[in-house]
Amino acid sequence: MKKIIRFLMITTLLFSLILTGCGNEVNRDQAAESTEDVFKSQILFKGSSTLAPVLSKISTEFIEEYETWDKVNKDFPNKSLDIFVSAGGSSAGVKSVIDGSSDFGMVSRSVSDEEKGKIEGYQEFKLGVDALTVSVNPKNQIYKLKKNLSTEEIQKIFSGEYKYWDQVETSLAHEEIVVVTRDLGGGAHGVFQKKVMGDAQVKADAIQAPSMGALVTKIIENKNAIGYASYGLVNQNGGKIIPLDVDGVAPTKENIISGDYKISRPLLVVKKGTLLPQEETFINELLSEEGMKTIERMGFVPAK
Template structure:
């Protein structure tokens, strides 16, 4: 019996050693297309500084990245989820149900969502309530919700061009899409008393009426924001929705439209005066720290002064840095791997 137990123990040790040996020797991050160019730049610098294998960074959209991240613990699942919005309660609960219990939330900066066109296009100078009327699947007309009847921008409000409503933007899996619906469409709809009353009476019906985007006039264009930029230059009269960082990279090809008289800039986004401003995040699986080779070092690089601090190398790619006290707090949370609580 003792001999049998000894054999079983030895096999257990070998199995454990095999699992340890099988641990990935590279970091895997997946998620937001907006965070993708930042994460790839950090990956390049991390590889150059450490000499370790380059991390794998995938652009799946915030929803797709968090879904994969929350699917389990181990080599088959990402170490990091890149996100251009906060993790939801439902996503957090899915993580917990799949054994992903210790998650570290790190805010890495700010971004804005821009509505842009080819540089030769007219200026639109939107007012926020116009976004809902132009792009919502169901809009108010005569005090009632009806399928969106508008075809041209000048039908939405005076001063807008007589161009067909045609907007290229991210798909439902994208955090940029989520944020645009929340900050642009929902906030726009709430400028109408009838919509505010509906929200107060029935939040589910409110979302059903305001969140869907129209099928004619809005075109899902995948997770590649650069592709949207290219489409704008080839499709006269069209508009595109994407992250501010892509505006920075393509300022010679496209221009952004103001909303409520405020143009998207580093200052207006970090101050929150530009209506479509948002925070961006990375979520780290604490159970993988010390198992996935280089994970802690990669996270440290991401929140370092050199990367996300003021004047850091990500600022030149369009990231808008946190204020110094919050940046220091994120560095501390990364070092200590401080676990987040359930979202409110």
Template sequence: MRRITTLLTLMLMVAMVFNIGCKKKEEGEEKGGEVTITGSTTILPIMQRIAEVYMEKHPEYEISVSGGGSGVGITALLDGTADIAMASRTMKDKEWATAKEKQLDIKEVEIARDGIAVVLHPTNPVSGLTLEQLKDIYIGKTKNWKEVGGPDLDIVVVSRDSASGTFEVFNKKVLKDEKLRVDALMQASNAAVRSSVEGSEGAIGYIGLGYITGDVKPIKIDGVEPTEKLILSGEYPIARSLYLYLKSDAIKAANDVVDFVLSNEGQKIVREVGYIPLK
């Protein structure tokens, strides 16, 4: 009888330990979690800083952020390999269709405004182009800077690759879906575009506002500078919104991060990084 009582006591103790462990695990999952964010290199600096600040405040969270382009991020979200996709364009119809086929309810969250700045090498005297001149350069109709009032110097066209949301917006607003010149240097990130332009006197490229440095020269388009005021007023012609995408049933940790981006502190980070906050 004593052996049975002892056995029952041991079983009860094991059950209590198991329940306590499960409860602690559930509490841990509720308090924190791992969040994977990938996509647009335009938004990358924003979310890298967001992750740093948020993890300092909430060490129970583990947030990983990587680039690759808007298309890469959205694909990862739809495939289930990312919790949040960064996109410098809206989702395409075929991406929404894929989400529907997979029975995924996707949320679109605007987090900032941006202008796509056209940049030249600092030594290039050209200070502005019309949209038509810019288009002619990128489709190969104009090949020398002297054709647009600049020096007798071949134009080196630098562009983002097709996985980029920045390319999608530039293609729509500038190229009007005409074919990009075949000898354009295709780059995988804003930083790579900037590096190519600063390394070649005849180069022209386009980057998000947050990537402008003294190593490149932003120019006017149709007589308008890419400033916050002129972007918000709609006068600057190559402007866009920046987005995060996540599933409507995303883990709590992912929703917490998005909420932080939209908070006053998060929007302050948007401005500090070089973009235009929503508020």
């Protein structure tokens, strides 16, 4: 009888151990599934139309190389690697971080203290430096006759005080100046207003381009156009658009880095709160040596 009882006790103990083992296995599986369920596989960027092509290129190459997150880091789950980039202007980028509609904002200007105050746990990552070049169409002979414009002359052109090209340089034709600017939501608008226009306002009938790319296209298409074009996009469209000197200083890489060329601006990615591990991985990719090379290849001055 004692042997039977001992046998039953051993059997019960073994059965309990088996159940416990199965339970642990189930718990581990559930934990793994839970981790995979909460893992955020998408990263959303919104904002600057100047930065959008840069982020699109780097993210596309990143996705093509890895495809799924587990190939980036073995501790990440086997989930599709999705990075979405949409333009809409620097102000829209900041707003999207404030309201949580995107993970990162792309900003091609300084972020104000007021804006930073609305972003809890504000973080920014500097990718590079751009400049606004006062640029014209190559068919406009001003760049041969008058390569340099003073701040005062630029103010008179963009405010509408100078309406014809022969007011800028008497040797030029009596043809109407076509002023092209970014819309009010673009980071370039605020930079140009602060660093060049001051208290003067850009004339009301200036053409407002929805993106920096569209602004450059307008200058390329119209020989009488003038606008503040991104240094990076001028480099990308070599010969199709001509930058002028400002106050005797050419918009060169050296002058932008030194600060001698005054219409420069930072290229930033901004974030609310702590980075998720997968977000940190991609930010490190942007700031890597290869990321900096891509930024330079696209015509901008890399941060390092």
